[in-house]
Amino acid sequence: MSAKTRVNLARRSFLKAGVGAGAGLTLGVILPPLAAAQDAAPGLPGSGALVAGRFEPNAFVTIAPDNTVTVISKHLEMGQGVYTGLATLVAEELDADWDQVAVSAAPADASRYNNLFWGPMQGTGGSTAIANSFMQMREAGAAARQMLIAAAAERWSVAAGEITVESGVVRHASSGRSASFGELAEAAARQPVPSAVTVKDPADFRLIGKRVPRKDGSGKIDGSAVFTQDVQLDGMLTSLVAHPPRFGARVNKVDSAAARAVPGVVAVHQIPSGVAVVARDFWSASRGRDALQIDWDESGAVTASSATLMASYRERAQSAGLVARSEGAVDTALEKAANRLDASYEFPYLAHAAMEPMNCVIRLDEQGCEVWNGEQLHTGDQMALAGFLGITPQQVRVNTLFAGGSFGRRANPQSDYLLEAAAIAKAGGGKAPVKLVWTREDDMRAGWFRPMYFHSLRAGLDAQGRPVAWRHRIVGQSIGAGTAFESAMVRDGVDSTSVEGASNLPYAIPNVSVELHTTEVGVPVQWWRAVGSTHTAFAVECFIDELAHAAGRDPVEYRLELLGEHPRHSAVLQLAADRAGWGKPLAEGKARGVALHESFNTRVAQVAELSRMPNGGFQIDRVVIAVDCGIAINPDVIRAQMEGGMGYGLSATLESEITIENGAVVEGNFDGYRVLRIGQMPKVEVHIVKSAEPPTGVGEPATPVIAPAVANALFALDGKRARRLPLGVNS
Amino acid sequence: MIGFEINGSAIELDVDPDMPLLWAIRDAAGLTGTKYGCGAALCGACTVHVDGRAVRSCLLPVSSVAGKSVTTIEGVSGGTAAAVKQAWLELEVVQCGYCQSGQIMSAVELLERNPSPDDAQIDSAMRGNICRCATYARIRDAIRLASRSLSGRSEA
Secondary structure, three states: OHHHHHHHHHHHHHHHHHOOOOOOOEEEOOOOOOOOOOOOOOOOOOOOOOOOOOEEEEOOEEEOOOOOEEEEEOOOOOOOOHHHHHHHHHHHHHOOOHHHEEEEEOOOOHHHHOOOOOOOOOOOOOOOHHHHHHHHHHHHHHHHHHHHHHHHHHHHOOOHHHEEEEOOEEEEOOOOEEEEHHHHHHHHHOOOOOOEEEOOOHHHOOOOOOOOOOOOOHHHOOOOOOEHHHOOOOOOEEEEEEOOOOOOOEEEEEEOHHHHOOOOEEEEEEEOOEEEEEEOOHHHHHHHHHOOEEEEEOOOOOOOOHHHHHHHHHHHOOOOOEEEEEEOOHHHHHHHOOEEEEEEEEEOEEOOOOOOOOEEEEEEEOOEEEEEEOOOOHHHHHHHHHHHHOOOHHHEEEEEOEOOOOOOOOOOOOOHHHHHHHHHHHHOOOOOOEEEEOOHHHHHHOOOEEOOEEEEEEEEEOOOOOEEEEEEEEEEEOOOOOOOOHHHHEEOOEEHHHHOOOOOOOOOOOEEEEEEEEEOOOOOEOOOOOOOHHHHHHHHHHHHHHHHHHOOOOHHHHHHHOOOOOHHHHHHHHHHHHHHOOOOOOOOOEEEEEEEEEEOOEEEEEEEEEEEOOOOOEEEEEEEEEEEOOOOOOHHHHHHHHHHHHHHHHHHHHOOOEOEEOOEEOOOOOOOOOOOOHHHOOEEEEEEOOOOOOOOOOOOOOHHHHHHHHHHHHHHHHOOOOOEOOOOOOO | OEEEEEOOEEEEEOOOOOOEHHHHHHHHOOOOOOOOOOOOOOOOOOEEEEOOEEEEOOOOEHHHHOOOEEEOOOOOOOHHHHHHHHHHHHOOOOOOOOOHHHHHHHHHHHHHHOOOOOHHHHHHHHOOOOOOOOOHHHHHHHHHHHHHHHOOOOOO
């Protein structure tokens, strides 16, 4: 693995240099081959199995004699549209016909399929899928195209330069000859792999920037798309686990006689995370689990409760924290300021609550183990399973299936549910494949929440209302501490994901201090769609709105004046404001609010328009979104991610909240943990800034912007400032 | 043995009569298009039709459908279903797709009862179906589009 990793790491810096370069650029390429030393499961792409006549120019594309082009996705499709995006990049440079392109999931193999932004790790997250793949997939397509042309030139005895490719047809115009990709596949496979390729001038793009049908659309409307939940293997058993009622509790003793007596139950195993019931099907396992008598040892259980935790966080914020950013002399500037403002903001724990609760299938065999999973963190999960099972990471073969949402949850830093399934399979002697199924309650109470946070802000304004000092204190748990990601995420005690969105405050203020208090609670926490920005954007954008109001200024103009060094921020803000009709009068009982935020190198501005309802509550009528994500590969996928990302954030804006009481999670299902329903979804308009910059992420950046936009609109509506999320539907 | 019709074919299942219809469909009949989401009739991912009415199959005991006709996403057909699926594709509704079987089954039943629902009627009929990807705006648009195509009106 290490030799190939070095190649890829070298490529990464090369790509960074080349990514912004212009037209028709010729690039040196080293694309990994399709076949790898450690083969994937037979039948999967990457198995290295020779298929007669199939053209496999590199690890990312194969062309079959039947004319099918298969793009191999190193990234998990969890709804964000990455299959469509990666296929677009390959098909663009290959000049394939969109209808001949299929997509399949890559095996777990970081030597070929690593995320180029993550070094030697394969995985999907941080809205990096398209950004890290942009040149790699284009080069893969261009290399394949070049080999098809070489094969045609040889066959027709003509110069390669006279051959053109369009919509899957290779053509020599002057002799009138043409061939499909499938007809040339076998001959193309015999051509030397190019060491340099030429990618298109953006002016020649035919698919990038256009609307193309999603590659995962049709299977998801007829029930044929296969999620982990749907995997059926010969002899497979289903397992449910009884988990401790409180974080940190353990099994003391278990009486499983009644559970074993339930028809269909095959075995009961005590495992590190609880008690597993293994049965022929879900219902038997569920009835068996209900019949367990478990005595829990709660002596080491977490005793924290949300309310008392928040009170202690508020106390912590009274003192200075570790420095995440420091410029100028904040204390002095605050003292001298003509006007001072204070505000604090509270954020609850949040569950990801993907529609498909966590699950996976594991089979132990002579070669090691095989996994079926909506796999988001291939390399980390391979290492964790290998460590647990006493095998090598390469012996963990992964079949990546569609994930029914994730929002970060399936990239668990401790591989939690995979290790649980492995423990069950191992306890059963590895005799049968095991499907671990979590119920909604298991999923919601397992933790790995977006952490609870408290923010305290203080600003000083000069006599003209301009901000001269900004002090931002954040209190909450670290996501990275204690994980394999700690060294990358935590510097000098400051977890970058606790302060991102605050430490990179874009507004020009001469004296800035951003500080962090990291707490230890015992409730497991994890990245949740847009991570730190889910709370920092609210604090920053609500507070800057307060400053604008205190200065007697329009919130859009006030922001624009402070964004001099950030023209891309200014442009999205201006675009959203223009399209929303910012400043134009609204009917009585209606108001607008605005927010702007950059996350994952993508700038998003949103304007929310609210109406006061007769019952005293409010309704969100319309949201206008502007986004700058560089080159728009698939504009309709970008629009979908802006709509859906905003809607995901709206759940947390209005209603979603996980409450801890004495170390236990109160909410268990969608009655307690309320999420957005169709009647609450506003009309949405999305406007994409035209750009020639390299593409940046779109899966997460819309999520954090809606809460401050709505809160600022509420203030405009009734003059009250929201200080905590969720706002409540009838606030 | 519990006998009923599934997607037009007779089936007899030797299962616990209390087994929810969802698990009879998925684990016993082997049709996995119908999804488990909450087990409490709160999310709608498990929506199927029983004698043409949309029901949540995750709580309904399989014994209660004896002698009845069950339709799942794999079998839903006819003009309304075709119009709904076509609209879903045309407007690119799906993201992760896990809830969409249930969304489509609810939408088909709505349009079969009421071919021209207004927005409030759409919201009311679909409020039992959660989509965490929040594809709701496109679901609403797709139901309107399917409604228009069924009534033969232009798609203006």
